[in-house]
Amino acid sequence: MFKVGIIGAGNNGKGHARCLSNIEGVKVVGFADAVMDAAQAASDEFGGKPFTKHNDLLGADVDAVWISSPNFMHAEQTIDAAKAGVHVMCEKPMGLTLDECDAMIEAHKAAGTKLMIGQSTRYGGSLKKLLDMLAAGVFGRLIACWSTRLGHYAAPSPGHWRVNPKLSGGVKMEWEIHEIDVLRCIGGKVTSVYGSMGYSREDVPDYDDTFAAILTFEDGAFGRLDASQGARIGFSNRGLMGSKGMAYLHGRNEIRYKTDDTNGMQTIEVPLKEHEKPEAKLAKLDEDTDFVRACQEDREPTITGEDARVNIEIALAILNASEQKQVIPLDANQPLPKMPEV
Ligand SMILES: NC(=O)c1ccc[n+]([C@@H]2O[C@H](COP(=O)([O-])OP(=O)(O)OC[C@H]3O[C@@H](n4cnc5c(N)ncnc54)[C@H](O)[C@@H]3O)[C@@H](O)[C@H]2O)c1
Structure with missing residues:
Protein backbone atom coordinates (compact mmCIF):
# COMPACT_ATOMS: atom_id res chain seq x y z
CA MET A 1 0.00 0.00 0.00
CA PHE A 2 1.31 3.48 -0.95
CA LYS A 3 0.58 5.74 2.04
CA VAL A 4 -0.04 9.43 1.41
CA GLY A 5 -0.77 12.50 3.49
CA ILE A 6 -2.17 15.90 2.55
CA ILE A 7 -0.78 19.16 3.93
CA GLY A 8 -3.42 21.89 3.64
CA ALA A 9 -6.96 20.54 3.88
CA GLY A 10 -8.65 23.35 1.94
CA ASN A 11 -10.62 23.02 -1.29
CA ASN A 12 -7.70 21.92 -3.38
CA GLY A 13 -6.21 19.56 -0.76
CA LYS A 14 -9.56 17.79 -0.45
CA GLY A 15 -9.75 17.57 -4.26
CA HIS A 16 -6.42 15.71 -4.25
CA ALA A 17 -7.63 13.49 -1.40
CA ARG A 18 -10.70 12.51 -3.47
CA CYS A 19 -8.49 11.63 -6.45
CA LEU A 20 -5.92 9.76 -4.36
CA SER A 21 -8.71 7.74 -2.69
CA ASN A 22 -9.68 6.60 -6.19
CA ILE A 23 -6.24 5.23 -7.10
CA GLU A 24 -5.80 1.53 -6.52
CA GLY A 25 -3.13 0.70 -3.98
CA VAL A 26 -3.14 4.21 -2.45
CA LYS A 27 -4.31 4.99 1.10
CA VAL A 28 -4.79 8.49 2.52
CA VAL A 29 -3.40 8.19 6.05
CA GLY A 30 -3.65 11.77 7.30
CA PHE A 31 -4.19 15.50 6.88
CA ALA A 32 -2.21 18.39 8.36
CA ASP A 33 -3.83 21.79 8.49
CA ALA A 34 -3.07 24.79 10.68
CA VAL A 35 -6.79 24.75 11.53
CA MET A 36 -7.73 21.53 13.36
CA ASP A 37 -11.36 21.74 12.24
CA ALA A 38 -10.24 21.66 8.59
CA ALA A 39 -7.94 18.67 9.15
CA GLN A 40 -10.66 16.90 11.13
CA ALA A 41 -13.35 17.53 8.50
CA ALA A 42 -11.10 16.14 5.75
CA SER A 43 -10.24 13.09 7.88
CA ASP A 44 -13.92 12.50 8.52
CA GLU A 45 -14.57 12.58 4.77
CA PHE A 46 -11.57 10.67 3.43
CA GLY A 47 -10.17 8.74 6.40
CA GLY A 48 -6.76 9.08 8.06
CA LYS A 49 -5.66 11.06 11.10
CA PRO A 50 -5.88 14.84 11.53
CA PHE A 51 -2.84 16.90 12.58
CA THR A 52 -2.18 20.61 13.01
CA LYS A 53 1.61 20.36 12.47
CA HIS A 54 2.93 19.17 9.11
CA ASN A 55 5.98 17.61 10.80
CA ASP A 56 3.68 15.33 12.83
CA LEU A 57 2.09 14.08 9.59
CA LEU A 58 5.56 13.62 8.09
CA GLY A 59 6.44 11.39 11.05
CA ALA A 60 3.30 9.26 10.65
CA ASP A 61 4.75 6.64 8.26
CA VAL A 62 3.79 8.32 4.96
CA ASP A 63 5.49 7.51 1.65
CA ALA A 64 4.50 10.83 0.04
CA VAL A 65 2.71 14.07 0.84
CA TRP A 66 0.66 16.39 -1.34
CA ILE A 67 1.38 19.99 -0.29
CA SER A 68 -1.68 22.16 -0.82
CA SER A 69 -1.13 24.84 1.81
CA PRO A 70 -0.98 28.59 1.05
CA ASN A 71 1.87 29.42 -1.31
CA PHE A 72 4.24 30.92 1.28
CA MET A 73 4.43 27.54 3.09
CA HIS A 74 5.36 25.43 0.04
CA ALA A 75 9.14 25.73 0.39
CA GLU A 76 9.42 25.07 4.13
CA GLN A 77 7.06 22.08 4.04
CA THR A 78 8.68 20.60 0.90
CA ILE A 79 12.12 20.82 2.55
CA ASP A 80 10.86 19.33 5.82
CA ALA A 81 9.37 16.43 3.86
CA ALA A 82 12.71 15.76 2.14
CA LYS A 83 14.44 15.75 5.54
CA ALA A 84 11.87 13.18 6.70
CA GLY A 85 12.55 11.02 3.61
CA VAL A 86 9.08 11.65 2.15
CA HIS A 87 8.29 12.21 -1.57
CA VAL A 88 6.45 15.47 -2.41
CA MET A 89 3.85 16.56 -4.91
CA CYS A 90 3.84 20.31 -4.22
CA GLU A 91 1.14 22.56 -5.61
CA LYS A 92 1.91 25.50 -7.86
CA PRO A 93 3.45 28.02 -7.51
CA MET A 94 6.55 26.06 -6.57
CA GLY A 95 7.93 28.81 -4.31
CA LEU A 96 7.88 32.57 -4.08
CA THR A 97 11.60 33.16 -4.72
CA LEU A 98 14.31 31.41 -6.73
CA ASP A 99 16.23 30.77 -3.50
CA GLU A 100 13.21 28.86 -2.19
CA CYS A 101 12.99 26.81 -5.40
CA ASP A 102 16.72 26.01 -5.32
CA ALA A 103 16.53 24.91 -1.69
CA MET A 104 13.53 22.66 -2.46
CA ILE A 105 15.36 21.01 -5.37
CA GLU A 106 18.57 20.57 -3.35
CA ALA A 107 16.75 19.09 -0.34
CA HIS A 108 15.11 16.37 -2.44
CA LYS A 109 18.30 15.65 -4.36
CA ALA A 110 20.18 15.23 -1.11
CA ALA A 111 17.48 12.97 0.34
CA GLY A 112 17.00 10.90 -2.84
CA THR A 113 13.25 11.60 -2.67
CA LYS A 114 11.00 12.68 -5.56
CA LEU A 115 9.63 16.16 -6.06
CA MET A 116 6.93 17.07 -8.54
CA ILE A 117 5.16 20.43 -8.94
CA GLY A 118 1.42 20.63 -9.68
CA GLN A 119 1.42 22.46 -13.01
CA SER A 120 -1.86 20.73 -13.67
CA GLU A 274 -15.03 9.98 -17.63
CA HIS A 275 -13.05 11.28 -14.64
CA GLU A 276 -12.38 14.60 -16.40
CA LYS A 277 -16.07 15.43 -16.58
CA PRO A 278 -16.89 18.12 -13.98
CA GLU A 279 -19.52 15.97 -12.24
CA ALA A 280 -16.86 13.34 -11.43
CA LYS A 281 -14.94 15.90 -9.30
CA LEU A 282 -11.71 14.03 -10.10
CA ALA A 283 -9.94 16.70 -12.14
CA LYS A 284 -6.50 15.88 -10.70
CA LEU A 285 -6.71 12.09 -11.08
CA ASP A 286 -4.25 11.88 -13.99
CA GLU A 287 -1.76 14.20 -12.30
CA ASP A 288 -1.97 12.36 -8.98
CA THR A 289 -1.74 8.93 -10.61
CA ASP A 290 1.29 10.09 -12.60
CA PHE A 291 3.16 11.10 -9.43
CA VAL A 292 2.19 7.95 -7.50
CA ARG A 293 3.49 5.82 -10.40
CA ALA A 294 6.72 7.89 -10.63
CA CYS A 295 7.40 7.08 -6.97
CA GLN A 296 6.47 3.41 -7.32
CA GLU A 297 8.44 2.93 -10.55
CA ASP A 298 11.37 5.00 -9.26
CA ARG A 299 11.35 7.27 -12.34
CA GLU A 300 11.74 11.02 -12.67
CA PRO A 301 8.42 12.81 -12.09
CA THR A 302 6.95 14.45 -15.18
CA ILE A 303 7.14 18.03 -13.85
N1 LIG B 1 -3.16 23.28 -9.55
C1 LIG B 1 -4.32 23.90 -9.45
O1 LIG B 1 -5.08 23.97 -10.39
C2 LIG B 1 -4.71 24.53 -8.13
C3 LIG B 1 -6.04 24.88 -7.90
C4 LIG B 1 -6.38 25.46 -6.68
C5 LIG B 1 -5.39 25.69 -5.72
N2 LIG B 1 -4.10 25.36 -5.99
C6 LIG B 1 -3.05 25.60 -4.98
O2 LIG B 1 -3.32 24.81 -3.82
C7 LIG B 1 -2.96 25.51 -2.65
C8 LIG B 1 -4.15 25.62 -1.71
O3 LIG B 1 -5.21 26.25 -2.37
P1 LIG B 1 -6.71 26.17 -1.79
O4 LIG B 1 -7.59 26.74 -2.84
O5 LIG B 1 -7.01 24.81 -1.29
O6 LIG B 1 -6.60 27.21 -0.58
P2 LIG B 1 -7.49 27.27 0.73
O7 LIG B 1 -7.25 28.61 1.33
O8 LIG B 1 -8.88 26.80 0.42
O9 LIG B 1 -6.85 26.13 1.67
C9 LIG B 1 -5.59 26.25 2.28
C10 LIG B 1 -5.62 25.42 3.55
O10 LIG B 1 -4.30 25.45 4.12
C11 LIG B 1 -4.43 25.63 5.53
N3 LIG B 1 -3.18 26.17 6.06
C12 LIG B 1 -2.84 27.46 6.29
N4 LIG B 1 -1.58 27.51 6.78
C13 LIG B 1 -1.13 26.23 6.86
C14 LIG B 1 0.06 25.62 7.30
N5 LIG B 1 1.08 26.33 7.75
N6 LIG B 1 0.15 24.26 7.23
C15 LIG B 1 -0.88 23.52 6.78
N7 LIG B 1 -2.04 24.04 6.36
C16 LIG B 1 -2.16 25.38 6.40
C17 LIG B 1 -5.63 26.54 5.69
O11 LIG B 1 -6.17 26.44 7.00
C18 LIG B 1 -6.57 25.99 4.62
O12 LIG B 1 -7.38 24.94 5.13
C19 LIG B 1 -2.41 26.85 -3.12
O13 LIG B 1 -1.01 26.74 -3.24
C20 LIG B 1 -3.01 27.03 -4.50
O14 LIG B 1 -2.21 27.81 -5.34
C21 LIG B 1 -3.75 24.76 -7.15
Whole structure:
Protein backbone atom coordinates (compact mmCIF):
# COMPACT_ATOMS: atom_id res chain seq x y z
CA MET A 1 0.00 0.00 0.00
CA PHE A 2 1.31 3.48 -0.95
CA LYS A 3 0.58 5.74 2.04
CA VAL A 4 -0.04 9.43 1.41
CA GLY A 5 -0.77 12.50 3.49
CA ILE A 6 -2.17 15.90 2.55
CA ILE A 7 -0.78 19.16 3.93
CA GLY A 8 -3.42 21.89 3.64
CA ALA A 9 -6.96 20.54 3.88
CA GLY A 10 -8.65 23.35 1.94
CA ASN A 11 -10.62 23.02 -1.29
CA ASN A 12 -7.70 21.92 -3.38
CA GLY A 13 -6.21 19.56 -0.76
CA LYS A 14 -9.56 17.79 -0.45
CA GLY A 15 -9.75 17.57 -4.26
CA HIS A 16 -6.42 15.71 -4.25
CA ALA A 17 -7.63 13.49 -1.40
CA ARG A 18 -10.70 12.51 -3.47
CA CYS A 19 -8.49 11.63 -6.45
CA LEU A 20 -5.92 9.76 -4.36
CA SER A 21 -8.71 7.74 -2.69
CA ASN A 22 -9.68 6.60 -6.19
CA ILE A 23 -6.24 5.23 -7.10
CA GLU A 24 -5.80 1.53 -6.52
CA GLY A 25 -3.13 0.70 -3.98
CA VAL A 26 -3.14 4.21 -2.45
CA LYS A 27 -4.31 4.99 1.10
CA VAL A 28 -4.79 8.49 2.52
CA VAL A 29 -3.40 8.19 6.05
CA GLY A 30 -3.65 11.77 7.30
CA PHE A 31 -4.19 15.50 6.88
CA ALA A 32 -2.21 18.39 8.36
CA ASP A 33 -3.83 21.79 8.49
CA ALA A 34 -3.07 24.79 10.68
CA VAL A 35 -6.79 24.75 11.53
CA MET A 36 -7.73 21.53 13.36
CA ASP A 37 -11.36 21.74 12.24
CA ALA A 38 -10.24 21.66 8.59
CA ALA A 39 -7.94 18.67 9.15
CA GLN A 40 -10.66 16.90 11.13
CA ALA A 41 -13.35 17.53 8.50
CA ALA A 42 -11.10 16.14 5.75
CA SER A 43 -10.24 13.09 7.88
CA ASP A 44 -13.92 12.50 8.52
CA GLU A 45 -14.57 12.58 4.77
CA PHE A 46 -11.57 10.67 3.43
CA GLY A 47 -10.17 8.74 6.40
CA GLY A 48 -6.76 9.08 8.06
CA LYS A 49 -5.66 11.06 11.10
CA PRO A 50 -5.88 14.84 11.53
CA PHE A 51 -2.84 16.90 12.58
CA THR A 52 -2.18 20.61 13.01
CA LYS A 53 1.61 20.36 12.47
CA HIS A 54 2.93 19.17 9.11
CA ASN A 55 5.98 17.61 10.80
CA ASP A 56 3.68 15.33 12.83
CA LEU A 57 2.09 14.08 9.59
CA LEU A 58 5.56 13.62 8.09
CA GLY A 59 6.44 11.39 11.05
CA ALA A 60 3.30 9.26 10.65
CA ASP A 61 4.75 6.64 8.26
CA VAL A 62 3.79 8.32 4.96
CA ASP A 63 5.49 7.51 1.65
CA ALA A 64 4.50 10.83 0.04
CA VAL A 65 2.71 14.07 0.84
CA TRP A 66 0.66 16.39 -1.34
CA ILE A 67 1.38 19.99 -0.29
CA SER A 68 -1.68 22.16 -0.82
CA SER A 69 -1.13 24.84 1.81
CA PRO A 70 -0.98 28.59 1.05
CA ASN A 71 1.87 29.42 -1.31
CA PHE A 72 4.24 30.92 1.28
CA MET A 73 4.43 27.54 3.09
CA HIS A 74 5.36 25.43 0.04
CA ALA A 75 9.14 25.73 0.39
CA GLU A 76 9.42 25.07 4.13
CA GLN A 77 7.06 22.08 4.04
CA THR A 78 8.68 20.60 0.90
CA ILE A 79 12.12 20.82 2.55
CA ASP A 80 10.86 19.33 5.82
CA ALA A 81 9.37 16.43 3.86
CA ALA A 82 12.71 15.76 2.14
CA LYS A 83 14.44 15.75 5.54
CA ALA A 84 11.87 13.18 6.70
CA GLY A 85 12.55 11.02 3.61
CA VAL A 86 9.08 11.65 2.15
CA HIS A 87 8.29 12.21 -1.57
CA VAL A 88 6.45 15.47 -2.41
CA MET A 89 3.85 16.56 -4.91
CA CYS A 90 3.84 20.31 -4.22
CA GLU A 91 1.14 22.56 -5.61
CA LYS A 92 1.91 25.50 -7.86
CA PRO A 93 3.45 28.02 -7.51
CA MET A 94 6.55 26.06 -6.57
CA GLY A 95 7.93 28.81 -4.31
CA LEU A 96 7.88 32.57 -4.08
CA THR A 97 11.60 33.16 -4.72
CA LEU A 98 14.31 31.41 -6.73
CA ASP A 99 16.23 30.77 -3.50
CA GLU A 100 13.21 28.86 -2.19
CA CYS A 101 12.99 26.81 -5.40
CA ASP A 102 16.72 26.01 -5.32
CA ALA A 103 16.53 24.91 -1.69
CA MET A 104 13.53 22.66 -2.46
CA ILE A 105 15.36 21.01 -5.37
CA GLU A 106 18.57 20.57 -3.35
CA ALA A 107 16.75 19.09 -0.34
CA HIS A 108 15.11 16.37 -2.44
CA LYS A 109 18.30 15.65 -4.36
CA ALA A 110 20.18 15.23 -1.11
CA ALA A 111 17.48 12.97 0.34
CA GLY A 112 17.00 10.90 -2.84
CA THR A 113 13.25 11.60 -2.67
CA LYS A 114 11.00 12.68 -5.56
CA LEU A 115 9.63 16.16 -6.06
CA MET A 116 6.93 17.07 -8.54
CA ILE A 117 5.16 20.43 -8.94
CA GLY A 118 1.42 20.63 -9.68
CA GLN A 119 1.42 22.46 -13.01
CA SER A 120 -1.86 20.73 -13.67
CA THR A 121 -2.77 22.39 -16.98
CA ARG A 122 -0.28 20.04 -18.68
CA TYR A 123 -2.72 17.19 -18.06
CA GLY A 124 -5.40 18.70 -20.31
CA GLY A 125 -6.08 16.69 -23.46
CA SER A 126 -6.78 19.68 -25.72
CA LEU A 127 -3.43 21.33 -24.93
CA LYS A 128 -1.65 18.05 -25.69
CA LYS A 129 -3.54 17.74 -29.01
CA LEU A 130 -2.72 21.36 -29.93
CA LEU A 131 0.98 20.74 -29.25
CA ASP A 132 0.90 17.56 -31.35
CA MET A 133 -0.63 19.53 -34.25
CA LEU A 134 1.99 22.28 -33.89
CA ALA A 135 4.81 19.71 -33.83
CA ALA A 136 3.33 18.03 -36.92
CA GLY A 137 3.60 21.34 -38.80
CA VAL A 138 -0.16 21.94 -39.19
CA PHE A 139 0.23 25.64 -38.38
CA GLY A 140 3.65 26.13 -39.94
CA ARG A 141 6.34 27.97 -37.99
CA LEU A 142 5.25 29.39 -34.61
CA ILE A 143 4.97 33.17 -34.74
CA ALA A 144 3.12 33.96 -31.52
CA CYS A 145 1.03 32.43 -28.77
CA TRP A 146 -1.07 33.98 -26.06
CA SER A 147 -3.07 33.58 -22.91
CA THR A 148 -5.72 36.07 -21.85
CA ARG A 149 -7.20 35.39 -18.45
CA LEU A 150 -9.40 38.19 -17.17
CA GLY A 151 -11.76 37.66 -14.27
CA HIS A 152 -12.86 39.06 -10.97
CA TYR A 153 -11.52 37.58 -7.78
CA ALA A 154 -13.47 38.88 -4.81
CA ALA A 155 -11.22 37.72 -1.97
CA PRO A 156 -12.97 37.12 1.34
CA SER A 157 -11.08 39.90 3.15
CA PRO A 158 -8.04 42.14 2.69
CA GLY A 159 -6.23 39.91 5.23
CA HIS A 160 -6.72 36.70 3.23
CA TRP A 161 -3.47 35.01 2.16
CA ARG A 162 -4.46 35.09 -1.52
CA VAL A 163 -4.48 38.90 -1.69
CA ASN A 164 -1.26 39.37 0.28
CA PRO A 165 1.54 39.40 -2.30
CA LYS A 166 4.06 38.25 0.33
CA LEU A 167 1.96 35.14 1.03
CA SER A 168 0.56 34.32 -2.43
CA GLY A 169 2.99 35.98 -4.84
CA GLY A 170 0.21 37.99 -6.50
CA VAL A 171 -1.67 37.11 -9.66
CA LYS A 172 1.60 36.38 -11.48
CA MET A 173 2.14 33.38 -9.19
CA GLU A 174 -1.33 32.38 -8.05
CA TRP A 175 -3.18 32.26 -11.41
CA GLU A 176 -0.69 33.06 -14.07
CA ILE A 177 1.94 30.48 -13.21
CA HIS A 178 -0.42 28.13 -15.11
CA GLU A 179 -0.55 30.47 -18.10
CA ILE A 180 3.22 31.03 -18.12
CA ASP A 181 3.52 27.23 -18.11
CA VAL A 182 1.11 26.88 -21.05
CA LEU A 183 3.09 29.42 -23.12
CA ARG A 184 6.34 27.58 -22.33
CA CYS A 185 4.71 24.31 -23.46
CA ILE A 186 3.87 25.98 -26.79
CA GLY A 187 6.95 28.15 -27.35
CA GLY A 188 9.75 26.39 -25.47
CA LYS A 189 12.72 28.20 -23.93
CA VAL A 190 12.15 31.83 -22.91
CA THR A 191 15.07 34.20 -23.48
CA SER A 192 13.59 37.53 -22.37
CA VAL A 193 10.60 39.01 -20.56
CA TYR A 194 8.93 42.39 -20.59
CA GLY A 195 5.89 43.30 -18.50
CA SER A 196 3.79 45.98 -16.89
CA MET A 197 1.97 45.50 -13.59
CA GLY A 198 -1.36 46.95 -12.51
CA TYR A 199 -2.88 47.33 -9.05
CA SER A 200 -6.68 47.66 -9.13
CA ARG A 201 -7.72 46.91 -5.54
CA GLU A 202 -8.21 49.91 -3.31
CA ASP A 203 -8.51 47.73 -0.18
CA VAL A 204 -5.18 45.95 -0.86
CA PRO A 205 -3.21 48.49 -2.93
CA ASP A 206 0.06 46.49 -2.95
CA TYR A 207 -1.63 43.42 -4.42
CA ASP A 208 -0.47 43.04 -8.03
CA ASP A 209 -3.67 41.70 -9.57
CA THR A 210 -3.25 42.76 -13.18
CA PHE A 211 -0.44 42.63 -15.76
CA ALA A 212 0.50 42.30 -19.38
CA ALA A 213 3.73 40.66 -20.48
CA ILE A 214 5.64 39.55 -23.54
CA LEU A 215 7.91 36.51 -23.44
CA THR A 216 10.41 36.04 -26.26
CA PHE A 217 11.25 32.44 -27.14
CA GLU A 218 14.63 31.13 -28.20
CA ASP A 219 13.64 30.79 -31.85
CA GLY A 220 12.26 34.36 -32.06
CA ALA A 221 8.54 33.65 -31.63
CA PHE A 222 6.83 35.43 -28.75
CA GLY A 223 4.12 34.83 -26.17
CA ARG A 224 1.65 37.36 -24.78
CA LEU A 225 0.10 37.22 -21.33
CA ASP A 226 -2.85 39.41 -20.42
CA ALA A 227 -4.04 38.82 -16.87
CA SER A 228 -6.32 40.35 -14.30
CA GLN A 229 -8.23 39.38 -11.20
CA GLY A 230 -9.87 42.81 -11.22
CA ALA A 231 -11.81 42.52 -14.49
CA ARG A 232 -15.56 42.80 -14.03
CA ILE A 233 -16.22 40.98 -17.32
CA GLY A 234 -14.65 37.54 -17.47
CA PHE A 235 -12.80 36.79 -20.71
CA SER A 236 -10.25 34.04 -21.37
CA ASN A 237 -8.50 32.63 -24.39
CA ARG A 238 -5.38 30.57 -25.16
CA GLY A 239 -4.09 30.16 -28.66
CA LEU A 240 -1.33 30.36 -31.21
CA MET A 241 -0.57 31.79 -34.62
CA GLY A 242 1.79 30.16 -37.08
CA SER A 243 3.04 30.98 -40.56
CA LYS A 244 0.30 28.76 -42.06
CA GLY A 245 -2.56 28.85 -39.59
CA MET A 246 -4.03 29.81 -36.26
CA ALA A 247 -5.72 27.92 -33.42
CA TYR A 248 -7.28 28.53 -30.06
CA LEU A 249 -8.60 26.38 -27.25
CA HIS A 250 -12.31 26.70 -26.65
CA GLY A 251 -14.15 25.53 -23.55
CA ARG A 252 -12.82 22.45 -21.80
CA ASN A 253 -12.00 20.31 -24.77
CA GLU A 254 -12.31 21.98 -28.15
CA ILE A 255 -9.68 23.25 -30.56
CA ARG A 256 -10.80 25.74 -33.19
CA TYR A 257 -8.40 26.35 -36.03
CA LYS A 258 -7.95 27.53 -39.58
CA THR A 259 -4.97 26.93 -41.83
CA ASP A 260 -4.10 27.62 -45.47
CA ASP A 261 -5.30 24.05 -46.19
CA THR A 262 -8.71 24.16 -44.50
CA ASN A 263 -11.94 25.44 -45.91
CA GLY A 264 -13.09 27.77 -43.15
CA MET A 265 -12.66 27.28 -39.43
CA GLN A 266 -12.50 23.68 -38.20
CA THR A 267 -13.36 22.30 -34.77
CA ILE A 268 -11.76 19.31 -33.12
CA GLU A 269 -13.37 17.92 -30.02
CA VAL A 270 -10.95 16.11 -27.73
CA PRO A 271 -13.14 13.65 -25.79
CA LEU A 272 -13.05 14.08 -22.02
CA LYS A 273 -12.24 10.95 -20.06
CA GLU A 274 -15.03 9.98 -17.63
CA HIS A 275 -13.05 11.28 -14.64
CA GLU A 276 -12.38 14.60 -16.40
CA LYS A 277 -16.07 15.43 -16.58
CA PRO A 278 -16.89 18.12 -13.98
CA GLU A 279 -19.52 15.97 -12.24
CA ALA A 280 -16.86 13.34 -11.43
CA LYS A 281 -14.94 15.90 -9.30
CA LEU A 282 -11.71 14.03 -10.10
CA ALA A 283 -9.94 16.70 -12.14
CA LYS A 284 -6.50 15.88 -10.70
CA LEU A 285 -6.71 12.09 -11.08
CA ASP A 286 -4.25 11.88 -13.99
CA GLU A 287 -1.76 14.20 -12.30
CA ASP A 288 -1.97 12.36 -8.98
CA THR A 289 -1.74 8.93 -10.61
CA ASP A 290 1.29 10.09 -12.60
CA PHE A 291 3.16 11.10 -9.43
CA VAL A 292 2.19 7.95 -7.50
CA ARG A 293 3.49 5.82 -10.40
CA ALA A 294 6.72 7.89 -10.63
CA CYS A 295 7.40 7.08 -6.97
CA GLN A 296 6.47 3.41 -7.32
CA GLU A 297 8.44 2.93 -10.55
CA ASP A 298 11.37 5.00 -9.26
CA ARG A 299 11.35 7.27 -12.34
CA GLU A 300 11.74 11.02 -12.67
CA PRO A 301 8.42 12.81 -12.09
CA THR A 302 6.95 14.45 -15.18
CA ILE A 303 7.14 18.03 -13.85
CA THR A 304 10.42 18.36 -11.99
CA GLY A 305 11.46 21.17 -9.67
CA GLU A 306 14.02 22.38 -12.23
CA ASP A 307 11.27 22.62 -14.86
CA ALA A 308 8.69 24.40 -12.64
CA ARG A 309 11.39 26.78 -11.32
CA VAL A 310 11.53 28.37 -14.79
CA ASN A 311 7.91 29.51 -14.35
CA ILE A 312 8.86 31.26 -11.08
CA GLU A 313 11.84 32.89 -12.79
CA ILE A 314 9.53 34.25 -15.50
CA ALA A 315 6.90 35.48 -13.00
CA LEU A 316 9.59 37.35 -11.04
CA ALA A 317 11.03 38.76 -14.27
CA ILE A 318 7.60 40.20 -15.15
CA LEU A 319 7.61 42.15 -11.87
CA ASN A 320 11.25 43.22 -12.34
CA ALA A 321 10.55 44.35 -15.91
CA SER A 322 7.61 46.41 -14.71
CA GLU A 323 9.54 48.05 -11.87
CA GLN A 324 12.70 48.69 -13.91
CA LYS A 325 10.88 49.45 -17.18
CA GLN A 326 13.38 47.19 -18.89
CA VAL A 327 13.46 43.95 -20.82
CA ILE A 328 14.80 41.21 -18.50
CA PRO A 329 17.04 38.64 -20.23
CA LEU A 330 16.82 35.02 -19.06
CA ASP A 331 19.43 32.27 -19.32
CA ALA A 332 18.30 30.06 -22.21
CA ASN A 333 20.00 27.11 -20.51
CA GLN A 334 16.69 25.97 -19.03
CA PRO A 335 14.76 22.69 -19.16
CA LEU A 336 12.02 22.35 -21.75
CA PRO A 337 8.62 21.58 -20.23
CA LYS A 338 7.81 17.87 -20.44
CA MET A 339 4.28 16.72 -21.24
CA PRO A 340 2.77 13.82 -19.29
CA GLU A 341 2.28 10.44 -20.95
CA VAL A 342 -0.95 9.54 -19.13
N1 LIG B 1 -3.16 23.28 -9.55
C1 LIG B 1 -4.32 23.90 -9.45
O1 LIG B 1 -5.08 23.97 -10.39
C2 LIG B 1 -4.71 24.53 -8.13
C3 LIG B 1 -6.04 24.88 -7.90
C4 LIG B 1 -6.38 25.46 -6.68
C5 LIG B 1 -5.39 25.69 -5.72
N2 LIG B 1 -4.10 25.36 -5.99
C6 LIG B 1 -3.05 25.60 -4.98
O2 LIG B 1 -3.32 24.81 -3.82
C7 LIG B 1 -2.96 25.51 -2.65
C8 LIG B 1 -4.15 25.62 -1.71
O3 LIG B 1 -5.21 26.25 -2.37
P1 LIG B 1 -6.71 26.17 -1.79
O4 LIG B 1 -7.59 26.74 -2.84
O5 LIG B 1 -7.01 24.81 -1.29
O6 LIG B 1 -6.60 27.21 -0.58
P2 LIG B 1 -7.49 27.27 0.73
O7 LIG B 1 -7.25 28.61 1.33
O8 LIG B 1 -8.88 26.80 0.42
O9 LIG B 1 -6.85 26.13 1.67
C9 LIG B 1 -5.59 26.25 2.28
C10 LIG B 1 -5.62 25.42 3.55
O10 LIG B 1 -4.30 25.45 4.12
C11 LIG B 1 -4.43 25.63 5.53
N3 LIG B 1 -3.18 26.17 6.06
C12 LIG B 1 -2.84 27.46 6.29
N4 LIG B 1 -1.58 27.51 6.78
C13 LIG B 1 -1.13 26.23 6.86
C14 LIG B 1 0.06 25.62 7.30
N5 LIG B 1 1.08 26.33 7.75
N6 LIG B 1 0.15 24.26 7.23
C15 LIG B 1 -0.88 23.52 6.78
N7 LIG B 1 -2.04 24.04 6.36
C16 LIG B 1 -2.16 25.38 6.40
C17 LIG B 1 -5.63 26.54 5.69
O11 LIG B 1 -6.17 26.44 7.00
C18 LIG B 1 -6.57 25.99 4.62
O12 LIG B 1 -7.38 24.94 5.13
C19 LIG B 1 -2.41 26.85 -3.12
O13 LIG B 1 -1.01 26.74 -3.24
C20 LIG B 1 -3.01 27.03 -4.50
O14 LIG B 1 -2.21 27.81 -5.34
C21 LIG B 1 -3.75 24.76 -7.15
